[in-house]
Amino acid sequence: MERGLEGLSYYEILGVSRLATTAEIKQAYRRLVKYHHPDSPLARKDGASAERIRQINAAYAVLRDPQARREYDRQLGSRQVLPRPSPPQTVSQEAVLREAWVRQVYTPLNRVLGPLLASLKPQLNALSADPFDPDLLAAFGLYLEKCAQKLAQAQQIFRRLPNPSSLGGVASRLYYALNHLEDALEELSYFPLNFDDRHLHTGQELFRRAEGLRREAMDAYAKSSP
Known part of the structure; x- marks a missing residue:
C-alpha cells in the first residue's frame, strides 16, 4: 500500500x-x-x-x-482522524488525562488563538485606506506570514496529546476552528494577486466562524468542568 x-x-x-x-x-x-x-x-x-x-x-x-x-x-484499513480520543479510562485516569490535556493543549492553544483571531480587523482597516498601495500590501503580506506561523504553532500544540473522552466536544470545536483559520489565510493570500474583495470578505467570515467555534469550545469546557 x-x-x-x-x-x-x-x-x-x-x-x-x-x-x-x-x-x-x-x-x-x-x-x-x-x-x-x-x-x-x-x-x-x-x-x-x-x-x-x-x-x-x-x-x-x-x-x-x-x-x-x-x-x-x-x-x-481502519484509522483514526483528529481529534483523537483516548481509550476508555477509569475515573482517576480520566482526571489525570484531563488535567494534562487542559494544561498542555487547551490553555496554551487558547493563548495563541485569542490574539490571532482578534488580529484581522485592524489589518483590514489599515489596508482599506488604499488596497493598491505597495507598502500596505507588503505589510498585509507580512501579516499573513506571521499568521501562518502562529497557525502552525497552534496546530502543533493541538497535536501534543490525544484529548480525553470527556473533552471530545471541546477538542472537536477547536479542531474545526483551526481548519477554518487555515482556509481563511488561504483566501486572504489571494487578494494581493487579483485585488478581488471577495477574498477579503470570505477570509473575514472564516475568521468569524473560527472565533465562534473557539467560544463554543470554551463554553463546552466550562459545562464539562467537574
Whole structure:
C-alpha cells in the first residue's frame, strides 16, 4: 500500500476525513492546488516542493475514482482522524488525562488563538485606506506570514496529546476552528494577486466562524468542568 508525505495517507495529504464525499475531496484538492500555486505568498513561505505537489496529485487521482478509492480503503484499513480520543479510562485516569490535556493543549492553544483571531480587523482597516498601495500590501503580506506561523504553532500544540473522552466536544470545536483559520489565510493570500474583495470578505467570515467555534469550545469546557 502506498503512503504519501512523511508516511501520511492520501486522506491526510488532502486534509479530509475517510468519510469525505467526492465533492469534499475535490474541494480540498482545489484548495491545495491554489495554495501551492507558485504565486501564492503562503506557498513561498511554506517552501512547497514539486514532490509535495506530486503527492497531492497522486492522492487526488486515487480518491476521486470510486473503484480505486475502495481498493485503497481496503489496503489502508481502519484509522483514526483528529481529534483523537483516548481509550476508555477509569475515573482517576480520566482526571489525570484531563488535567494534562487542559494544561498542555487547551490553555496554551487558547493563548495563541485569542490574539490571532482578534488580529484581522485592524489589518483590514489599515489596508482599506488604499488596497493598491505597495507598502500596505507588503505589510498585509507580512501579516499573513506571521499568521501562518502562529497557525502552525497552534496546530502543533493541538497535536501534543490525544484529548480525553470527556473533552471530545471541546477538542472537536477547536479542531474545526483551526481548519477554518487555515482556509481563511488561504483566501486572504489571494487578494494581493487579483485585488478581488471577495477574498477579503470570505477570509473575514472564516475568521468569524473560527472565533465562534473557539467560544463554543470554551463554553463546552466550562459545562464539562467537574
